[in-house]
Amino acid sequence: MKRELTKGRFPIEKFSGVTTPFYYYDTTLLRNTLRTINEECKSYDNFNVHYAVKANANPKVLSIISQAGLGADCVSGGEIRASLKSGFPANKIVFAGVGKSDWEINLALDADIFCFNVESVPELEVINELAAAKNTVARVCLRINPNVGAHTHANITTGLAENKFGIAMEDMLPTIERIKEMKHIEFLGLHFHIGSQILDMGDFEALCNRINELQDLLEKHQVKVSNINVGGGLGVSYDHPNRQPIPNFHDYFKTYASHLRLRPGQELHFELGRAVVAQMGSLITKVLYVKQGTYKQFVIVDAGMTDLIRPALYQAYHKIENLSSNEPAATYDVVGPICESSDVFAKAVDLNTAHRGDLIALRSAGAYGEIMASQYNCRPLPKGYITEDFI
Ligand SMILES: *Cc1c(COP(=O)(O)O)cnc(C)c1O
Numbered sequence: 001m002k003r004e005l006t007k008g009r010f011p012i013e014k015f016s017g018v019t020t021p022f023y024y025y026d027t028t029l030l031r032n033t034l035r036t037i038n039e040e041c042k043s044y045d046n047f048n049v050h051y052a053v054k055a056n057a058n059p060k061v062l063s064i065i066s067q068a069g070l071g072a073d074c075v076s077g078g079e080i081r082a083s084l085k086s087g088f089p090a091n092k093i094v095f096a097g098v099g100k101s102d103w104e105i106n107l108a109l110d111a112d113i114f115c116f117n118v119e120s121v122p123e124l125e126v127i128n129e130l131a132a133a134k135n136t137v138a139r140v141c142l143r144i145n146p147n148v149g150a151h152t153h154a155n156i157t158t159g160l161a162e163n164k165f166g167i168a169m170e171d172m173l174p175t176i177e178r179i180k181e182m183k184h185i186e187f188l189g190l191h192f193h194i195g196s197q198i199l200d201m202g203d204f205e206a207l208c209n210r211i212n213e214l215q216d217l218l219e220k221h222q223v224k225v226s227n228i229n230v231g232g233g234l235g236v237s238y239d240h241p242n243r244q245p246i247p248n249f250h251d252y253f254k255t256y257a258s259h260l261r262l263r264p265g266q267e268l269h270f271e272l273g274r275a276v277v278a279q280m281g282s283l284i285t286k287v288l289y290v291k292q293g294t295y296k297q298f299v300i301v302d303a304g305m306t307d308l309i310r311p312a313l314y315q316a317y318h319k320i321e322n323l324s325s326n327e328p329a330a331t332y333d334v335v336g337p338i339c340e341s342s343d344v345f346a347k348a349v350d351l352n353t354a355h356r357g358d359l360i361a362l363r364s365a366g367a368y369g370e371i372m373a374s375q376y377n378c379r380p381l382p383k384g385y386i387t388e389d390f391i
Helices: 027-042 059-067 077-085 102-111 121-133 169-180 201-220 249-259 310-314
Strands: 022-025 047-052 071-074 093-095 115-118 138-145 185-191 227-229 267-272 281-292 297-301 320-322 329-335 344-352 359-362 383-386
Touching: 027 047, 027 059, 027 249, 059 077, 059 383, 071 077, 077 093, 077 102, 093 102, 102 121, 115 121, 115 227, 121 138, 121 169, 121 185, 138 169, 169 185, 169 201, 201 249, 310 344, 320 344
Parallel strands: 022 383, 047 071, 047 267, 071 093, 093 115, 115 138, 138 185, 185 227, 227 267, 297 329
Antiparallel strands: 022 281, 281 297, 281 359, 320 359, 329 344
């Protein structure tokens, strides 16, 4: 097997004085990823990409993404605030979520964001009422549950009838009828999001086919649709962060361009989170102890599930590398210090022989890493640093 060059990717000498664990964000890779997205989109003049802020809301990361011209996809009032503060223009912000609080809706109305992605009739009624009180009109897309499965982990599929998200397809037309009575709601179109870490383009193709059916139905009923938002979900290669640092945006956008039958003048929106930020991030942690167990060797590191919960929550795999050692590889279970048996990053992985004090990188940790950190066990939250912090 070709040996992947990793160690040169990190300014390891500069890491020595930094308190571990911490997140390191490779901004060269982030900028290259954003450039690729913009270049792949250029061929389609009606494609609009929003960054799903929930994947990583580090302010330095958000600024770089807003400077690249992407919009923001928010799922809370806090995310709307963070996006505005990081330079995303309000007219490129969309707001989804099954449980929007009144203060969050008011915040979005005051900021005059582009669009609410609405998930129920009761929510529509509240938005209409709050918009009326401000004598304004809220633009909305209806989030439709397309009952399309994604071949991904069960906890991260969202587009099946059994999931809590969105409005059932059979309720779409009656809901649009209701909107006609609401003076403070403007109907823009439809929103979808079928899940996350999707690598099979066939899943997105299935979504396109479903949207085509729904659009035919709406056309029959003379409903004007100006915007279609297909959500996000494009996956990354957790196995090969070095060989595939940038996801295949070309095939992703092409899948939508070839299979979705857009009507003249329609704008297509995407909400990509993981695909933008996963590969540029690593959790850097230090080896505390190497412990010989009865059957195996453990590397006990100072990061735990409080810093990166994905392995414990989704049995997610992160490639692990010993940045400090060139000694022959040995097999270890890599575990954290938290008092939970699920606080295991990986079992039976090969690492260059580990010693106390070695720096370990958990790769592909830029998405759903730092932002999901908790203070369980009264631990401090990990800090996030970008490349420029070490220059
Ligand atoms: C989480 C989420 C996204 C982003 O998903 P990724 O898999 O990170 O691309 C997009 N849209 C909505 C509505 C979401 O909830």
